[in-house]
Amino acid sequence: MADVIAIRVNGAEHKVGAHADTPLLYILRNDLGLKGTRFGCGNGECGACYVIIEGRAVASCDTPLWSVAGKDILTIEGLGSEGGLHPLQQAFIDEQAAQCGYCASGIMMSAAALLANNPAPTDAEIRAALDKNLCRCGTHNRIVRAVQRAAVKQA
Amino acid sequence: MSSALATAPLPASLADNPRLSQWLRFVRGGTVSITPGKVELGQGIVTALAQIAAEELDVAFERIRMVPAAAPASPNEGVTSGSLSIQDSGSALRLVCAQARALLLERAAQRLGVPMAELDVDDGNIGHASGAKTDYWTLVQADERLLEREATGAAAPKSPDRYRIVGTSVPRLDIPRKAAARAGFIHDLEWPGMLYGRVVRPPRHGAVLLSCSQAKTAAIPGVAAVVRDGSFLGVVAEREEEAIRAATALAAGCVWEGGTRLPEPGEIGAFLVRQASKTTVLSEKSDPSVGKGRTVLEATYTKPFLSHGSIGPSCAAARFEGAGSLRVWTHSQGVYNLRRDLALALGLPAESVSVQHAEGAGCYGHNGADDVALDAALLARAVPGRHVKLQWMRADEFGWAPYGPAMRVQLRAALDAGGRIVDWQHEFWSSGHSSRPGRGARPTLIAANYLAKPFALLPAIDLPMPAGGAGRNSIPLYDFPNQRVVNHYIEAMPLRTSALRSLGAYANVFALESFMDELAGAADADPVEFRLRHLSDPRGRAVIEAAARMSGWRDRGRIGSGERGMGIAFAKYKNLGAYCAVVAEVEIEREVRVKRLWIAVDVGLVVNPDGVVNQIEGGAIQAASWTLKEELKFTAEGIACQGWEDYPIFRFSEVPAVDVQIVNRPDQKSVGAGEAPLGPTAAAIANGVNAALGVRVRDLPLTPERVAGAI
Structure with missing residues (x-):
């Protein structure tokens, strides 16, 4: 059954309904529409899905949703956009x-x-x-x- | 110039798709849509083609809008491969745009009542000294049929000395959106109500599905369908992670039987020689006036099976619409070829299938892009009206995309007393280097092999010379009075092989150019001088000399010896394309490290210098990674490669510095850059290892074990 979990991505609060063990990657891409974070291997071996959580670059493909509740998550979209590039x-x-x-x-x-x-x-x-x-x-x-x-x- | 061009045959892309309106359209508001049939693979081709169009039309680069290829909307230019896009699509667009410009000027002259020769074009605005003026868009609006005519090739393109845009490093059109996380990869496409698919593959090729827990998986919440067609198996779910979980659950309940046993792991060269093969002579030359030579050398080189290893696994989306029509989104290299095979596999008329290109992750040859499109279509058939997007998992990519074939190359040469090669014998063993779709009576897409009414897989074909597949670059460019090149084509290969960047050129050039160094050693000659001694082609000589100069070759003693060495190698890609010479500086501690590569390249007229440098750098770095690290591992039971741990590639700290120098030849036709450095880089590294340690490693990759074993 889906859980409802609150996460903070690029400074914005979101409540997402998904299994608590869903990899963060799919939440970012498919629930929040943040397509800049990409699937590469699913095992944290390639870095295509990296996001910054509390200052560290981590693989979102093997980071479960439950583990990031309440933490600050930064994605490439939060780094900058075409209007204001990082x-x-x-x-x-x-x-x-x-x-x-x-x-x-x-x-x-x-x-x-x-x-x-x-x-x-x-x-x-x-x-x-x-x-x-x-x-x-x-x-x-x-x-x-x-x-x-x-x-x-x-x- | 114009009369010569008028009699020249049209480039194949244009002869096949002669209507001007297939290639360009003037859009109200002052832009120009260009619709090539070639696709962006990460190589920057779309930017280069936009430059050519802007140049010939005399419009600002910013006015050009490049439209991704689609079947049936785009010109059918076959496959984006073989470093041929600048040649095929570029030369077609050059003629199309030159003709469109001439037509527009003719119309302008009529309309303004002035002689055509007195008109100037500036950014699509046509003016006369009298002040009379018009522009492309106004003229096209007045006659919308203007471009509904066939290309003649009669309008003279610009002379290169008048180029303003071609020959400059225009920044890539796609990089800003890729930097800003708005890349628009195929993986990022979505539609309302879209479902996610995943496939369950057998444990080995050819295995038959006896039973699976289809009903149990279908009952998992979120699962929209479990699809089984013979031994093809997949799931469709509302959420992506649900599709992955369901596929894992489904796989656990599968019972498979049989399948193809793979070769026992071990010495790949011996395995290849043992296989049944068809032998043909590709080149034979003899000059009885030349003696037999005094010193005879023989050596055998091998290259393992390689994986494409794209960072983004293959992906496609599909939707069945009313009345059995299918739409597919793909990162295939050939939208028409894929369309044909999809139609064959699904039993649909090709007219019912439309195929739209969207960018994928880096493409280095025939990877899983086409295969995954059939997977997506088979899943979408179970949920008509809904889009299904399917990305392969990493293990699908390593296990099921075609591989670059293993090869064995056996060389024998004789030197005369003066240190000249008087006889050269080159034999190679390989399976075919192409199982691309769209070329045969049966589909080559992997899932077609597993359907309830299966299509037997076609063997990879032996592409014909002069470009060749396994034979690519097997015929030496050097001037040898006696030579014989023999192809042993292995038709039946238990691993599925197809085109991987540079095809047979990688193994052939590695072998040929390693052997040239061995012969230089036997002749007690400097490797650069020894090559020049046998090479009359001036463009070949020029890149070798340039690479030697860049690297400080004469002074290479400066880097010391024992642990460090420099090696050189050269090739003219396909013997038809770019000239490329590479000098590698290597250092050996526990393993071989490539410190630096100096590369000189001649691609004829350069369209985008930075684009060429980027392709050459990238090709050289990829080749260095293949050469030092890469080998597909398997056992008799199956592919022993699930993830990157099993298939290491270069990491940032292993990548050498790369210096590229372009030898510009504006008077020579443009040829592609992307595959030219692969073979030379491999041999330059091996020659560098030999220079450092005095040992010759002839089996790729040059692992620490192999280097230690050779000492």
């Missing part, structure tokens, strides 16, 4: 840091979590922070440059 999003455009772009949201969430703790990361620190995110198109170096660009802009 420096990371602008930097991805400036560096043309995408091919297919499927992994981009999750990577930006990892990068945002990194920059919040380390506003001027080195190349190696950026790579280490993004190591849990997979990119198959081979856009890694452009993405690292985009994160560096955003860091400079934020500083």
Whole structure:
């Protein structure tokens, strides 16, 4: 039977009716219409579904709904939108840091979590922070440059 | 120039789809809709095609609206593959837009009563020195039939020296929405009342479903339907997570029988040689005036089965509408090909099926995109009138999408006393590199094989030369007086294989260019000089020289030895496309690390320099990942790969720096970039390992165990 659980996403309160063990990913995408968070593997192995929960980038595909009740959840939509892009999003455009772009949201969430703790990361620190995110198109170096660009802009 | 073009045959895309209105439309309000039949796969093709259209029409780039392909609405350009879109679609659009511009100028001249030659076009506005003016949109509004005519190829396209938009790094059209979480991937589509589907696959290919807990699963709350057709099994549910749970429950209650046993894991080359194969000679050249040579070398190289490994598993949506008509949304590379196979599998006339493209995650060849579309259609058939969206799970992707075939390449060459190759023998063993849909009398979509009235799977075909499938790049571009290239095509292969980025070129170039280094060693020659010694093609020589210059090849002693080394490799993709030379700097500690790649590439006339660099970089990084890490694991019982833990690919900290230099050739036709660096990157890395350690690893991937074993 469905439960009703209150969650806070991008600063807004939502009451969602779903099994308490539903992965957060499906709530975000299908109940709240936040399509920027993506399914990649369902096991937390690829990073396509990353969101920021209480400052940390975590896999929403294996985070059950019950575990995030009352916590602050930030998705790529909360980072910025076309009307007001986050420096990371602008930097991805400036560096043309995408091919297919499927992994981009999750990577930006990892990068945002990194920059919040380390506003001027080195190349190696950026790579280490993004190591849990997979990119198959081979856009890694452009993405690292985009994160560096955003860091400079934020500083 | 115009007379020469008028007699030239139209590009195939245009000959097949000659009506101008199939390709472009002037839309009131001052925009231009361009409707190519090629699709965005993450390679940036749509932006490049928009540049070509804007250039030839003389309108601002911002006025162009690119319409995704659909069957039957778009021109049928077959499959977006083979690095051919700039050639096929680009050359068609160039002629279409040049003809449209000429037609519009002719109309403007009539309307304004001035000679056509005195008119100027600026952003679609046509003006005369007298002050008389009109514009494209006004003219088209006056005669809406203007573009309802066939392409002639007679209007001369612009000369490249007048290009303003082609040749510049126009930013990709799709990246802003992808950065802002408004990507519009197929995975993101939804409709009111949409249902979610999931499939339950057998434990191994060819297994038959004896029984399943269909009624029990159907009773789970939220489940709208359990669909069984023979051994095809799936569920449809109101919520996505319910579909996943129901599929898991359903799978647990299934009893399967039989199925195809896979080869015993072990030495892949030996397995391939043991299979029945059809042998053909692809190239034979002999010059009796040249001696037999003194030094003979032989070596055998192998490449494992590879997975596409797209980050987003395959996805499709489908809806049966009234009177047996079907609509499908897909990220297939060929909407018409898919339409044909869907119709065959479902027993529908093709006219009843419409197929709309929407972007998927990165596509590197024939992946699960087509297969999942039939899955979605089979599920949607059980719930007419409702949209069903189905995304494969990660294990479906690793277990059921076609694989890049394993290959074995055996080489033998003879050197004369002067260190020249006088004889070259190349033999390879491989299954077919294409089981794409839309090409045969039976559908190739995986679910069709499991229906109550099943369609036997067609074997992957051996694509013909000169582009070839397994034979791609097997014929050396070097000038060898005696040579023989032999293809051993394995028709029956228990693993389902099809096109993966660069097809046979990856294995052939890895082998050929590794062997060139082995021969250079035997001839005591520098690998760069040794290649140039055998290569007369000036464009090939130029990229090799450029890569050597970029990397400081002559001074490569600077990086030390014992743990570090530099290797070079080269190919002209398909022997028809882009020239690409790669120098790799590798470092070996516990494992091989690629520190840096220097790449020189010649794709002829460059449409979008940053687009080319992005494709080359991406291709090289993907190839480095294949080369060092990737191998599909299986046992006789089935595919032993469920998730990324079983199929590691490069992570950020493993990715080398990549420098790309474009050798621009505005006088040469544009060719595709995306697949050119794959083979050369593999061989450059292996040659770098040899330079560092003095050992030759001939079996991919170059794992720590293999490197240690070779020492």
